Amino acid sequence: MPTSYDSGINGGDTDYQRIHEDRKVKKSPEELNDEEEKLLAGTGESGLSSEEVARRFEQYGPNELPEKTDNILLKFLSYFWGPMPIMIWLAAAVTLAQCLYGKSEHWPDFGVLMGLQFINGTVAFFEEHNAGNAIAALKASLAPKANVKRNGEFRIVNARELVPGDLVVLQIGGVVPADCKLLGPRELQVDQAALTGESLPVTMRKGDVAKMGSTVKRGEMEAIVVKTGENTFFGRAAGMIGNVVQQGRFQKVLFNVMTFLMALASVLVVIILIVLLVDNGTDTDEVLDSIGTAVVLLIASIPIAMQVVATVTMAVGASLLASKKAIVARLSAIEELAGMHTLCSDKTGTLTLNQLQLDDPVMFDEGITAKRLIFLSALAAKRLDEGQDAIDTCIMNMALKETTKEAMHAYEQVEFIPFDPAIKRTEATLRHPKEGKFRVTKGAAPQILELCVDGKRKEHKVMQTVNNLADRGYRALGVAVTNKDDEFVFSGVLSLFDPPRHDTKRTIEKAQEMGAQVKMITGDHTAIAVETARRLGMGTTIHSVGAMKGEMPLPESKEEAKRRSRAESMQGTSPSNKPVLPYQAMAPADLEDIIISADGFAEVLPEDKYKIVEVLQASGQIVGMTGDGVNDAPALKKAEIGIAVEGATDAARAAADIVLTEPGLSVIIDAMIMSRKIFQRVRNYCIYRVAGTIQLIFFFFIAIFFDPSDYFSDTDEKNFRLPVLAVVFITLVNDACVLTISRDNVEASRDPQAWHLREVFLVSAVLGFSAVAASVFLLVSAFRAGDKADDADNLGCIFFKDCKATYGEAQSAVFLNLCISDIITVFSARTRGWFFGRRPATALMIAFLFAVAATSIVTTQADFGGMKTIGAHTMGITWVFAFGWFLVRDAFKIVAYALITHFKIVDREAYLRVVDTKPKETMGIKNIRKFSNDVRAAVRKTSAADEFFLGRDEHHQNHPVGDVEAAYEREGSVGGGY
Numbered sequence: 022m023p024t025s026y027d028s029g030i031n032g033g034d035t036d037y038q039r040i041h042e043d044r045k046v047k048k049s050p051e052e053l054n055d056e057e058e059k060l061l062a063g064t065g066e067s068g069l070s071s072e073e074v075a076r077r078f079e080q081y082g083p084n085e086l087p088e089k090t091d092n093i094l095l096k097f098l099s100y101f102w103g104p105m106p107i108m109i110w111l112a113a114a115v116t117l118a119q120c121l122y123g124k125s126e127h128w129p130d131f132g133v134l135m136g137l138q139f140i141n142g143t144v145a146f147f148e149e150h151n152a153g154n155a156i157a158a159l160k161a162s163l164a165p166k167a168n169v170k171r172n173g174e175f176r177i178v179n180a181r182e183l184v185p186g187d188l189v190v191l192q193i194g195g196v197v198p199a200d201c202k203l204l205g206p207r208e209l210q211v212d213q214a215a216l217t218g219e220s221l222p223v224t225m226r227k228g229d230v231a232k233m234g235s236t237v238k239r240g241e242m243e244a245i246v247v248k249t250g251e252n253t254f255f256g257r258a259a260g261m262i263g264n265v266v267q268q269g270r271f272q273k274v275l276f277n278v279m280t281f282l283m284a285l286a287s288v289l290v291v292i293i294l295i296v297l298l299v300d301n302g303t304d305t306d307e308v309l310d311s312i313g314t315a316v317v318l319l320i321a322s323i324p325i326a327m328q329v330v331a332t333v334t335m336a337v338g339a340s341l342l343a344s345k346k347a348i349v350a351r352l353s354a355i356e357e358l359a360g361m362h363t364l365c366s367d368k369t370g371t372l373t374l375n376q377l378q379l380d381d382p383v384m385f386d387e388g389i390t391a392k393r394l395i396f397l398s399a400l401a402a403k404r405l406d407e408g409q410d411a412i413d414t415c416i417m418n419m420a421l422k423e424t425t426k427e428a429m430h431a432y433e434q435v436e437f438i439p440f441d442p443a444i445k446r447t448e449a450t451l452r453h454p455k456e457g458k459f460r461v462t463k464g465a466a467p468q469i470l471e472l473c474v475d476g477k478r479k480e481h482k483v484m485q486t487v488n489n490l491a492d493r494g495y496r497a498l499g500v501a502v503t504n505k506d507d508e509f510v511f512s513g514v515l516s517l518f519d520p521p522r523h524d525t526k527r528t529i530e531k532a533q534e535m536g537a538q539v540k541m542i543t544g545d546h547t548a549i550a551v552e553t554a555r556r557l558g559m560g561t562t563i564h565s566v567g568a569m570k571g572e573m574p575l576p577e578s579k580e581e582a583k584r585r586s587r588a589e590s591m592q593g594t595s596p597s598n599k600p601v602l603p604y605q606a607m608a609p610a611d612l613e614d615i616i617i618s619a620d621g622f623a624e625v626l627p628e629d630k631y632k633i634v635e636v637l638q639a640s641g642q643i644v645g646m647t648g649d650g651v652n653d654a655p656a657l658k659k660a661e662i663g664i665a666v667e668g669a670t671d672a673a674r675a676a677a678d679i680v681l682t683e684p685g686l687s688v689i690i691d692a693m694i695m696s697r698k699i700f701q702r703v704r705n706y707c708i709y710r711v712a713g714t715i716q717l718i719f720f721f722f723i724a725i726f727f728d729p730s731d732y733f734s735d736t737d738e739k740n741f742r743l744p745v746l747a748v749v750f751i752t753l754v755n756d757a758c759v760l761t762i763s764r765d766n767v768e769a770s771r772d773p774q775a776w777h778l779r780e781v782f783l784v785s786a787v788l789g790f791s792a793v794a795a796s797v798f799l800l801v802s803a804f805r806a807g808d809k810a811d812d813a814d815n816l817g818c819i820f821f822k823d824c825k826a827t828y829g830e831a832q833s834a835v836f837l838n839l840c841i842s843d844i845i846t847v848f849s850a851r852t853r854g855w856f857f858g859r860r861p862a863t864a865l866m867i868a869f870l871f872a873v874a875a876t877s878i879v880t881t882q883a884d885f886g887g888m889k890t891i892g893a894h895t896m897g898i899t900w901v902f903a904f905g906w907f908l909v910r911d912a913f914k915i916v917a918y919a920l921i922t923h924f925k926i927v928d929r930e931a932y933l934r935v936v937d938t939k940p941k942e943t944m945g946i947k948n949i950r951k952f953s954n955d956v957r958a959a960v961r962k963t964s965a966a967d968e969f970f971l972g973r974d975e976h977h978q979n980h981p982v983g984d985v986e987a988a989y990e991r992e993g994s995v996g997g998g999y
Contacts, residue, residue: 061186061202061245068170068188077184084183084199084249086256100142108323109138112316116745119309126887130313130745137749141756167198170243187246193239193439194649196675197231200253201244207438210239236654241403241439274776278707279323282714286322289722290315296725300739317748322718334706334763338699346667346683347692354678357661358693359700359774361537362642362932362960365633368543368553368621369411371647371666371686373519377415380495383486385479386512389502394513396420398500400432401449401461403439410440412498415517442544442626444468460503466514469499474508483514490516491548494556526557528687536772536933537693539686541621542630542647550623560620562944566629569612611946613639614953618944630656640953641960643773647689648673664689697769704776706762708785709850713755713843715789720796720839727800732807733828741800744886747836750879751843754872758844761864765851768859772933775963780918780927787917788849788910792842795906799838799899803831820902822894829889833880834899836888840876841903844869849911853918856911931959 069077100106113134119127165180170188180198183189191197191209203209205227212222213235222238225231231244233253250256297311339349349355369375382391389397399420402413420429435458436450446464453459462469466487470476487497495516501509532539539559543550547565554561616636622629630646634656637644646653646660649669654676657663665677667684674680681688727741799820804810806817806826818824820834847865848856861869879885881896891899921927935955940948 061247064186064188064245067173069184069186070172074171074182074184074187077186078182081184081249081252083181084246085181086251097142097146100146101138106138106142108316108320109134109141112313112320112745113138115309115313115316119306119313122306122309124306127313127745129886130749133746133749134317137753140753144760165196165198168192168195183246183249185246185249189244189246190241191231191237191244192241193237193441194673195237197233197235197237199233199246199250200248200255201231201233202247203227203229203231204243204245206436207242208240209237209242212236212238239441239443241437274778275703275707278711278778282711283323286319286714286718289718290319290322293318293722293725297740297742300728313745314742317745318718318721321748321752322714333760334699334703337763338695341695341699342679342692345691345695346681346688348680348682349678350680351678354662355696355699356703356774357643358645358679359696360643361645361662361693362773363538363540363637364532364645364689364693365540365542365630365637365647365660366686366689367647367649367666368541368545368550369519370649370668370684371689372525372541372553372557373521375411375519375684377411377496377517377519379415379419380516380518382500382516383490383514384512385483385514386502386510389512391513392423394500395515396424396429397461397502397512398463398498398515400429400434400451401447401463401500403437403447404429404434411519412517416515440464460507460509461500462509463498463500463515466497466499469501469509470511472509473501473511474504475511479511483511486514487546488548490514491546492552494518494549494552496545496549521553521557522685522687524685524687528685528690529557529559532686532690532693533936534771535694535697535769536936537690538936538939540619540633542625542633543621543623544625545623547623550621554621558941560939560941560944562619562942562949563621563623564615564619565624566622566626568624569615611950614949617953617956618939618949627653627656631659634659640957641964642956645689648677694769697774698767700774701767701770702762702765704774704781705765705767705847705851706759708781708788709759709762709847711782711785712788712792712846712850715786716792716796716843716846717751717839719790719793720800723793723797724800724835727804729804729807729828729831732804732810733831734808736828738828743832743836744888746886747832747888750876750885751836751840754840754875755843758865758868758872759847761862761868762847762851765862765865766860767851770929772929773963777927777929777963780921780929783921783926784850784914784917787913788846791906791910791913792846795842795902795910796835796838799902800831800835803834806831820895820898822892826895827889829884829887830891830895832888833885833891834895836885837876837880837891837896837899838903841873841900842907844872845903845907846910849907849914854915856907928959928962931962932956935959 113131116127116131116134120131166177167180167183167187168175168190169178169183170176170190175190180196183199187199189198189201191201191203197211203225209225209231210222211225211231213232230247231237232255233248234255248254248256294311294315297314298308301307301311335352335355338355339352342349342355366372379395382394384391384394395416399413399417402417431453433452434449435452438444438446438448440447444464445468446462448460448462450458450460462472466483470480470483473479483499487499490497495518498515498517500512500515502512504510529539541550541554541559541563543553547563547568550563551561554563613636616633617640622633625633627648630648630653634644634646638659638661643662644660645662645664646656647664647666648654648657649666653669653673657665657673657676657678662679663677665674665680667681667688669677669680679692721742724741729736729738729741802816802819803821803826805814806821806824807828808825810817815824817826820826821830826834847869848861851861852858877896877900880888880891881893882890884890922929935952939952944952
């Protein structure tokens with residue numbers, strides 16, 4: 022029964038006229054009402070007209086689900102509730118209580134705290150709102166498409182434009198765009214796991230309704246849209262389908278670091294509060310003062326802006342990646358892409374141009390010419406105006422050089438079997454007025470030979486031809502045509518070549534220089550894969566997945582081949598071309614080693630990708646996997662970075678973390694480099710923020726034991742502390758400054774990025790405690806300038822003009838130093854060498870200058886929060902001291918990095934060294950084992966220090982190695998493993 026484009030032209034109208042009669046025999050899962058029945062009856066064999074589409078679109082609206090939108094006011098108010106906002110509310114409440122108890126000098130403190138709350142909440146809301154809008158706009162460009170027939174022609178349209186009654190083609194790998202009634206005549210396998218929870222695909226036939234959102238796993242069929250948008254099964258069930266919110270390592274690290282800092286600060290602040298209460302008594306006023314000081318110190322010590330900085334940095338990074346033609350569907354994938362160890366890349370279209378070139382065919386049937394063979398091969402394809410695959414497009418273009426579409430239309434396509442990875446061929450049944458009815462099939466030569474009556478006789482010569490072509494990098498397709506007895510006769514071999522992209526070789530070299538392995542994944546013959554790898558400068562340790570499932574021999578190195586040959590000669594046996602061990606005779610651990618050490622895999626089925634990812638992850642690696650088909654979806658989900666390549670099916674794009682809008686490997690590598698820069702900015706921020714917390718909380722912890730009343734006659738304070746207003750000012754200025762770090766100038770690391778938290782905390786501790794030492798020294802000097810002090814060593818003269826200072830002036834000097842030394846830390850945190858080794862971003866420099874200027878103006882021009890103004894002399898000396906000591910701190914940091922590297926506390930280049938020493942030639946089993954063990958050890962060194970904060974990687978806990986069949990079923994797909 023006709024189902025193709027030509028069926029409508031050649032009298033296939035009975036499908037549309039009898040569709041309602043079929044319902045009397047077999048009811049569809051979804052009953053149709055009278056109105057929907059009329060809509061179906063209104064669809065002719067040419068599809069709907071443009072006028073009818075417009076009318077129905079106006080009546081039924083777009084084919085999309087109404088999105089749930091948050092109340093923007095409630096969303097805004099949510100930013101004023103949570104652990105940090107609650108602390109600020111608490112501090113404001115304590116300050117308000119002080120004001121109500123008659124201490125009117127605290128009204129400014131209350132106003133500033135309320136202002137801080139409003140600014141933090143408002144900035145966080147707008148930054149995340151803008152980030153969300155940017156990501157939504159990027160995702161909108163990934164809208165699913167549909168192949169619809171209108172006005173007698175098939176065309177590709179956005180799925181949202183479909184209306185009830187539209188005639189569509191459902192193809193393998195596509196997402197069903199609406200509830201569609203199938204027209205037959207063949208079967209369609211549809212995966213409805215996302216809708217019904219069924220783990221296996223459902224077989225559907227003519228009259229069944231395929232539900233919107235399900236994916237076509239096998240087959241191809243025309244169908245009529247019966248329901249759209251919220252009227253579909255998916256639309257009605259949408260409220261019951263939850264979205265899983267994934268937490269990447271990025272959010273996990275930031276949250277755990279913030280929790281650690283909060284715990285550390287809380288312990289010290291509790292001690293500070295106890296000391297304040299003991300020294301100052303338990304009167305209501307004193308208790309409120311002590312609590313207010315403790316709460317504000319806690320606010321200043323905890324990274325309030327951490328989530329805002331993280332969101333802004335990631336959103337800016339996502340926009341930059343979009344400019345590089347890589348659309349991020351999950352923000353945390355940016356951090357995982359930065360740490361990617363291995364990229365499993367499709368060969369066709371990614372490493373190569375996917376622009377097949379057809380050479381002269383090799384003929385095996387004297388009754389058919391080469392031109393005739395190409396012509397018949399072009400007929401063995403689905404006839405579409407748009408959307409043909411690369412092979413069919415290449416053959417069709419070559420055929421049209423010698424004939425016309427009108428001549429091809431003379432051959433009625435009675436039946437068509439689309440390409441299926443399981444059978445590896447397509448088949449068309451054709452009818453011609455003069456030539457009668459016959460069949461043409463094309464596909465993998467071994468599968469075609471099995472069908473042919475002369476297959477056994479021609480097999481040796483055909484496979485020799487296929488292997489010769491493969492050795493030269495050509496893909497071979499067998500073609501067979503039926504004779505008068507309806508028996509297939511092998512007719513010839515088509516040779517196609519897909520040249521490498523011009524930039525692929527350099528891109529692979531760049532990836533290898535940066536510690537990222539690129540493994541080729543292809544369904545082509547092993548010889549083609551090896552030849553392509555050789556041309557691209559990749560290693561040639563390529564394994565056939567088909568061989569790994571059978572009794573094929575294991576590749577061996579040249580040295581192993583020589584040793585085997587000598588051994589066979591000594592034993593008096595003739596030299597063989599096979600090594601001793603077949604794959605199946607090897608232990609599972611050796612097979613895992615083979616996967617880890619391979620440069621690529623040939624003869625790969627889509628379901629094999631899952632096993633490859635699983636084994637690589639079990640070795641501790643962060644894995645990227647490219648894919649474009651519906652069967653690639655489980656592997657894309659399994660990989661930390663699932664990458665849907667340009668032109669991928671809707672199902673693959675839905676499963677991916679990153680979607681490419683431009684072909685080629687360079688897009689992925691550019692995205693990886695940019696992700697490393699984004700990651701570097703966030704890591705620099707973490708170093709800065711941990712150092713800042715250490716400086717503030719430990720300084721005030723030490724300073725609380727200084728008794729100002731013993732040194733200054735103008736105060737009766739028992740403990741040194743800064744006014745609430747001053748501490749809040751430090752928080753505001755610092756957080757505003759570091760927001761600009763999201764656009765800082767950074768260099769991408771040569772090695773796959775890891776948090777190296779041991780290094781982060783050690784460097785932060787060096788920067789933080791060295792700053793504490795400087796601040797304590799200034800505090801001691803300021804106290805020696807007090808009118809009650811005995812300044813025998815003249816320390817007070819260092820910062821104050823007449824060697825004397827009031828308590829308020831001492832507070833101002835300490836305040837100025839804290840502000841400058843805290844803010845300037847960001848310049849040291851952003852480099853491993855001297856701070857001037859890399860120019861900071863203009864925005865960061867402007868923010869720093871603004872912060873220093875604002876702090877200086879406050880300390881010299883206003884009695885800020887009860888502190889007293891200082892003169893230009895004290896301000897200048899404090900500047901010189903802060904900047905001078907910063908150079909010392911920067912030197913300490915360089916020494917810290919050197920010691921960390923020397924003693925291998927963190928071995929940053931362990932993995933890089935392993936990748937750099939990987940041989941290009943084919944590796945034997947001895948080198949395979951050594952390399953795979955080196956990879957495991959290198960990755961273990963990297964991740965061991967981070968387990969405290971990260972825990973075990975969830976990706977590595979999903980499924981045990983070796984249980985791939987069960988795991989694959991759980992991922993909602995079919996297929997084997999090894």
